[in-house]
Amino acid sequence: MILKGKKVKEGRAEGEALVCHEDFSFSSADSKTGIVIEKGHAIEGQSLAGKVLVIPTGTGSTGGSYSIYEMAKIGSAPKAILAEKADEITATGAIMGNIPMIHGFDGNPMEAIKTGDRIELDAEEGIVEIKS
């Protein structure tokens, strides 16, 4: 299945999807490991590292852009970020961290993608392929 969206940050990636159905705050993750440490979080205990993170939008502290940038430098960041609507904090973090990011899809990525799905994407074209 193919989804078409708009580029936030160009780049190609493929990896395993990690879907979070709540608006996501990057400050809820430990930047050293990429693991979501916030108690009671919808994806508590999951690691963002190397995943294709799928979120409705980003939220939380305005320090979030630096959190993402730090994770990108350490290697604990998601491989790519797919959002229904990119918020400025997350978009800035993706730009800084060179993380391919797409938003504004023709369909709803939250419904189309499940955690564990294999994803291939080209953010310049805004194309996301769900392989399984």
Place this chain on the structure above:
Amino acid sequence: MILTKEEEGMLEGKFGDGVQKAMNILVSLGEIYGAERMAKVGSAHLPGAGVTSAKDAGISFVEEMYEGGARFKTWTTLNVCAVDFVNWKKIGISEEIVKRQLKLTELFRKMGAAPIHTCTPYFGLTQLRMNEHVAWGDSGALLLANSVFGARTNREGGPSALASAITGRAPVFGLHLEENRYGNFSIEVNTQLNSLADFSALGLCVGELVNKGVPVFTNLSTEISFDELMALTTLPAGGTIALFHILGVTPEARTSESIFSKGKPENEIVIGDKDIAKTFEELNTGNSDPDLIVLGCPHASIQQIIYFSQLLEGKKVNTNTRLWIFTSIAVKSIADKIGCTAIIEKAGALIITDTCPIQLTDDFYENENIHCITTDAASMPHYMAGYHGKLGLKSHFGSAEKCIKAAISGKWEEA
């Protein structure tokens, strides 16, 4: 985007690497969000000014910008950092963090900012006017800039606020545009709001119910105080809220016809006693004596400090606990002058500047053996759970009066 000749020059590197990098970030954001042009900003407020928020990557980024010749082109203030430069040793902040923070603060100072860190730059540092384009970070500060002052800013992250500070520009999209500033939720409050803690709880509760949008409070008293408006900075702790209106109070909300884009709200929320009671309950997870009591989130106004000093005069903070009042050094200098600081310190409490509990490290809390945060700010437990999730801190929440009573008795009295 249509750029001016000067802005094109910035993008082409005519003003150095740092400016080019900064303009690149802003143009990228502008293109994502369909901005037609850049606006000149009257001020910038930088989140991630503390070493714990910026982290190594952020610190390197600021260094890179500085080395690339970037200097602040607009009036720029710094958000809270990891350190109280005067009292750090007294409260147990590590020398290593102080050294790192001094380096970062010095970079900002050389770029043109005053080396003062606060989430309340509107006290003594920056004046805002209605419709002024600014680039502010810190969820609470930008909320008030938009809502109470009628200025225009998006929710700026560290790098984008820094880019705006360096270029003096922000891409015109989102809340820079009037069409995005209308209210879409009406909030009717049918409960008594007696203390600032009640307003603080109201903000968190409404933020959670709205989740995303522009709430309009329709029946709050038009005699609401500035401190009460500040207490509503808990809205973005509950949801993604960058702008709120209060009918007859905030500058853009003169009438309900004019503030809702269709003349009426898309959603209606009514807040009653039960909602506020539930919020209080959720914030009171602590079951031990208060070990750290914090007031001044956001950084306390001088009016609040005067009130705290009245409650503390002639009293003593219990030796089993700590009472810290957070504020900006600008406000503290007023507190010093009028004698409040002396009263507060005589009682055994501390006025802490430039930092906040969120910016302190996990190590700090572990070394100091702190298990619970006692506060009158409804957003504090939420942010602590995110930033300091590993610690599993509990919380006590109540009015400043109750917090100060607890500081004196060493016990948290259940209502």
